[in-house]
Amino acid sequence: MNVHEYQAKELLREFGVPVPDGVLATTAGEAERAARELKSAVCVVKAQVHAGGRGKAGGVKIAKGPAETKQAASEILGMTLRSAQTGPEGKVVRKVYIEAGSDIAHEYYLGFVIDRASESFAIIASTEGGMEIEEVAAKTPEKIITVYIDANVGLQAYQVRHIGFGLGLDGAQVGQLETFLRGLFRLFQEKDASLVEINPLVVTSSGDLIALDAKLNFDDNALFRHPEIAKLRDPDEEDPRERAAAEIDLAYVGLDGNIGCMVNGAGLAMATLDMIQVCGGSPANFLDAGGGADKEKVQEAFKLILRDENVKGILVNIFGGIVLCDLIAEGVVAAARELGIGVPLVVRLQGTNAAEGRKILAESGLDITPAETLREAGERAVAAVRGAEG
């Protein structure tokens, strides 16, 4: 789960990591008042959307004094921000964060992640602050310092020194870095973060370390023990279909094709998209109905798929392990009757109780195209959509 920069910075403050003073505003008037409160000669007005690349997209402006802050906020609020990370449709800015300007001497990059390969925490630091770390890794890997932290041993002082002196900080600053990193590490563990990115980490002209930007992601699987983090979710920032899917415990990702897909299991769901593509078609979505798929869930999944107006046909691909194919078939029949699907429907049932399931479909009297193998399912779905278009 992602949170906004202003929320991330509140959490950093709570864990003793220095951040600039800032105030959230949802109107230009509030922004003006915020600038007064901050008593800073220079304010930075920052669009609050869940996407990077805000600066280049015009979502970050420097303002001198309350009047300029008001003006900048009025320009940013309501704009549709388009960056490499928002996609072409962009994101509407509903909130701005007004922050006291910092006097920057140096910029660094600092990232905290769970490293899958070493199965440990990793801190990634670089002298190339403000740049995308992937770009630095590709072009100048020698400028990246990585340390791995054993999950059961924790961050060691020598690791902090390795990073600090490696970045070229002086002794006093390495001391500050220790507080900084210990705060981040504690935040990471206590709140079950999956990513903390401080880009840039800044050394001010007075020599102090401060987190100028902050990005925090949290482990969705751990939200059950962090209601205070789950509360930070901003529904405006999520794809409405993905949100609706999450509410009924389905995994859904919208795509731009026209064949709606309902599959059990993430791997098979991805393979089904691949199958459609191999057959010359284009999938409209990824949908994993999960191990607990039953009649009700199937109906909900159909509703979700049909919310996408591009859908010209639906492919249901179920390989029953835990999932019982006869229950799925009942769901398909009920959905077809009650929702009036209106587009061609191809259903492939395999595995547990597949024969019973196929019988239910065949006896329903509904216009459902059955398929035996994965290939048949893909080919028939693609043909059905072509037929519907022609």
Add this chain to the structure above:
Amino acid sequence: MSILCDKNTKLLIQGMGRMGRLHAGFSKDYGTQVVGGIAPGKGGQEIDGIPVYDTVAEAVKDTGANASVIFVPPPGAADAILEAADAGLDVTACITEGIPAIDMMRAKAALRGSSMRLVGPNCPGVVTPEQCRIGIMPAKITKPGPVGVVSRSGTLTYEAVDQLSRLGIGQSTCVGIGGDPVIGTTFVDALALFEADPETKAVVMIGEIGGSAEETAAEFVQSNMSKPVVSFIAGQNAPPGKRMGHAGAIIAGGQGKASDKMAALEKAGVAVSVSPAEIGETLANHVPELRP
């Protein structure tokens, strides 16, 4: 022969809830020796004819169990894994989906130096055809034979196994290693076991987007495997930055793409099927002597 489990495996069920009981029954029906269930507070009872114990240690002492399958919900699953290891089991498969990554990382670190092999979490388990079923796979589609199957996905494992069985090609053991970022048995671990197993003549490896486990496996195949390997990578058309169902299936910062994984595997001499419908055929073409 086989890997991880066989007809001598004595299995415990950790977590005797609805799922645990259902699949304990399926495993028993398949001929697996299900010797006990763990349900703290219900020790001494019997559930569906299976003796129940409060702790894994007690169950091991009483039954001589050497394996377990974990159905414990996410908050307690990492604890269940460590309990299994502490009780001295050889193998445990954790089916539970949705364990916090930090819990798994700590558990995995604590397992260093333990002789127990963890399969999963978030996996379908292990089946050695006609001998032993640990987990939730539909064992009916399997068939004894010479091909080892290892996969990050559940239902896609079934798809691959089904394609093999339909071609008349049986399996030595089918292992689902799970789709989470931090897992016990990795591709490399499973490949090494299959390489050492005299009955396994070839391996099917099903990967997916995210992480670099397939690339690491490709290196291992190139330098350590004498047996032919066939592969399929799911998610060739997945958009970047989106989590595709599995917590580990995400293309992040241009890393973890299917095309890179396929290229790495092909370079290592692995026969890669582009179509998910031709996993079985690819194996049959690549290793024609296995075609009946």
